[in-house]
Amino acid sequence: MRIVAAAIVCAVARGLLGNKTPAGRVVTLVSGILMAITVITPLSNITFSGISNFWDDLSEDASKYAQEGAYIAEQREKDIIKSQTEAYILDKANRMGLQIAVEVELDGHNRNIPCGVVISGNVSPYSQIQLESYIEQTLGIAKENQEWK
Amino acid sequence: MRKFIVLLLMGFFLIQPVSATEFTAPAAPESAQKFMPSEQETFADGLWYIIKSAVSALQPGLADASGICLSLIAIVLLVSILNSFSESSAGVLRLVAAIVIGLLLLEPANSLISLGTNAVIELSEYGKLMIPVMTAAVAAQGGATTSAALYTGTIFFITLLTAFITRFIIPALYIYLCLCVANCALEQDMLKQVRDFVKWLMTWSLKWVLYIFTGYISITGVISGTVDASALKAAKIGISGAVPVVGSILSDAAETILVSAGVMKNAAGVYGIFAVLAICVVPFVQIGAHYLLLKLTSAVSGVFGHKPSAELIQDFSTGMGFALAMTGTACMLLLISLVCYMKMMG
Numbered sequence: 066m067r068i069v070a071a072a073i074v075c076a077v078a079r080g081l082l083g084n085k086t087p088a089g090r091v092v093t094l095v096s097g098i099l100m101a102i103t104v105i106t107p108l109s110n111i112t113f114s115g116i117s118n119f120w121d122d123l124s125e126d127a128s129k130y131a132q133e134g135a136y137i138a139e140q141r142e143k144d145i146i147k148s149q150t151e152a153y154i155l156d157k158a159n160r161m162g163l164q165i166a167v168e169v170e171l172d173g174h175n176r177n178i179p180c181g182v183v184i185s186g187n188v189s190p191y192s193q194i195q196l197e198s199y200i201e202q203t204l205g206i207a208k209e210n211q212e213w214k
Numbered sequence: 215m216r217k218f219i220v221l222l223l224m225g226f227f228l229i230q231p232v233s234a235t236e237f238t239a240p241a242a243p244e245s246a247q248k249f250m251p252s253e254q255e256t257f258a259d260g261l262w263y264i265i266k267s268a269v270s271a272l273q274p275g276l277a278d279a280s281g282i283c284l285s286l287i288a289i290v291l292l293v294s295i296l297n298s299f300s301e302s303s304a305g306v307l308r309l310v311a312a313i314v315i316g317l318l319l320l321e322p323a324n325s326l327i328s329l330g331t332n333a334v335i336e337l338s339e340y341g342k343l344m345i346p347v348m349t350a351a352v353a354a355q356g357g358a359t360t361s362a363a364l365y366t367g368t369i370f371f372i373t374l375l376t377a378f379i380t381r382f383i384i385p386a387l388y389i390y391l392c393l394c395v396a397n398c399a400l401e402q403d404m405l406k407q408v409r410d411f412v413k414w415l416m417t418w419s420l421k422w423v424l425y426i427f428t429g430y431i432s433i434t435g436v437i438s439g440t441v442d443a444s445a446l447k448a449a450k451i452g453i454s455g456a457v458p459v460v461g462s463i464l465s466d467a468a469e470t471i472l473v474s475a476g477v478m479k480n481a482a483g484v485y486g487i488f489a490v491l492a493i494c495v496v497p498f499v500q501i502g503a504h505y506l507l508l509k510l511t512s513a514v515s516g517v518f519g520h521k522p523s524a525e526l527i528q529d530f531s532t533g534m535g536f537a538l539a540m541t542g543t544a545c546m547l548l549l550i551s552l553v554c555y556m557k558m559m560g
Contacts, residue, residue, distance in 0.1 A: 068389060068408065076402035096404065123369050127362035130346045134237075134353030134361070138471050141354075145467035153459065176449070177467075178460055203459045 071103040143177050150179045150204060157199055163188055170210075182206055185214040237351040237475065239482040240343040242489035243336050249492035260488055268495040272503055279504050282318060283511040286527055289314055294518040311523045312399035316391075319508075319530045323391060323537075326501050330537040331384055333497040334544040338376040340493060341548045344486045345369055348555040351479035355472055355559040356446045360438035364558070367434060368551040371427045375547060378423065379540050386416050387536050394529035398522045409529075416536050420543050427547055431554050442559070476559065483556040487549060494545040501541065505534040 075096035079089065150169045158165050165186030172180035182200060197208050242250050249267045251260040293311045297304055345368050352361035393409040396402075449468070508531030515524040 068412075072393060072405050072408045073396050073400075076396065076400050076405045079404065080400055080402060100404070100408070119373070120366070120370060123366045124362070126346075126369070127349065127365035130349040130365060131353035131358040131362040134350030134475075135358050137350065138354035138356075138475060141474075142467045142471050145470055146463055149463045149466065150460075153463070176464060178464070205460055 067107075068100075068103050071099055075099060139177075143171055143173075146177050146179065147171060150182075153204070154182065154184075154196075154200060158196060161192055161196065163192055163196070179204055179206055181210040181212070183212045183214060188213075237347055237354070237478040237482050239347055239485040239489070240340070242485075242492055243340060245336070246489060246492035249495055250488055257484065260484075261491070264488065264491050264495050268499045271496055272499050275500055276503055279322065279507050282322060283507050285318060286315060286511050287514055289318070290515040290520055290523045290527075291518050293523055294520040297520055308401065308522050309399045311520065312395050312526060315398070315523060315526050315530075316395035319527070320391065320395075322504065323530060323533060326497075326504055326534060327384060327387060327537050329497045330501055330541040331380060333494045333541050334376055334379050336493050337490060337544045337548055338372050340489060341372045341551075342369060344482075344489070344548075345372075345551065345555075347482055348479065348486070348552065351475055351482060352555055352558050354475035355479065356449075357439070357442045357559040359441045359445075360435065360558055361555070363434040363438045364431065364551065364554060367427070367430045368547075371423065371430070371547060372544075375423055375544055378419065379544070383416055383420070383536070383540050386412050387533060390416070390536070391530065391533050394526055394533070398526040398529075401522065413532065413536075417539075420536075420539050424543055424546060428550060431550060435554060435558070439558070472559070480556055483552050486552050490545060490548045490552070494541055497541050498538065498545070501534055501538045505531055505538055508534060 075092075078092050079096060147169050151167045154167045154169070155165070158167075163186065165184050165188060168183040169179050170181035170183070171177045182204075184196070188196070193213060197211055200206050200211060201208055241247075249264050249271075251263040289311065293307055297307050345365055349361040349365040352358075352364075390409060390412045393405055393412065397405040397409055508527055512524050512528040512531055515527055518524075
């Protein structure tokens, strides 16, 4: 608003005195200086100190949201790997005629690779050995990491 | 039969437990809800629905605007007639014409500028809710670095643009309109120069905000995209080195996550695009209609021969052009960002 007010005041003064009289020339010069000051003063008040903090805050938020997304994906991936591995074991057990329940453990530090399994159910020692070997060979879960209940 | 039932149960057991609840787009603001397509077969149908709804919402405002334009034409005609009868009172006539035209146009201009400002603020608020969802979805697809960089840039520029529009462009627009009226009334070079400077500053600043944002998005997309692609490749190599059956399970799981996160991301993105369009379509159509009507009025008024009045109407149409540009810039910024998110990681 200051710029508009200054411009109108200067325009009226110049309109009244004209450009050709000595007073008019002085008014033109003063108007120019006044307009320059009015335009430049607000520019000198602009500060940029908050921008770097704002950028840092945004970067922090960004990594928080990205981590949330990656975490959700990892949890879903874990669920899928766990359920598929369990289904794989149950499928074999079913073909062997065994009634068992399976709970697979994943190695969170190593790409969620199945690292252990808890098997519960009444199974003959022969079938147990057969299934243990099968799990070790196909899924890479060592016999000592297979718990039978 | 027993085998079939067992196989069926096994099949159910193998269904991937991926839910779509995590990456759903936030609901569009209440004012935009009625312009959101409820059911659409294609993207084009959705767009067509939004445009149709906005055009039907425009009709009552258009009648008022046409009335004002007819009044303006009548005023300019009257001023031209009076001016041709007594050339000695040309200055007074110019002053009166400027005041009357200014009074007639400032009120609708004010309400349209407010409409544009509200749209920009709503877009900014919606963007701040929508962008985190897209960031998380892209990160779930394995694009954590890219999505984080895009989030930072988008939110930074949206905040910057909103603050810039509300604190600088809007006051500058009012200053511009006041200077136009004053210039028409007093016809001084200085006022014309200041007016042209304000006009140049607004055009230049809006244009450069969009240029810098587009440049940032392009560069970030290329650099961060390479980092994410390398990380994904390394993960795939690691999976292929695992025990065959386990490797296949890991690979399937990773693929399922990538595909499902991609589907959810795109669904959220399409909803987001519709929401952004629904927010800005009414201000855009209304301001656009006024802009065109004022341009037409200015052209018709120019025929009557009173140049300052026709120029003032032309200046007001330019002012509406700025209101249109600021709404369009905010809308474009969000749309570009959403499309970039949707294009990321496939």
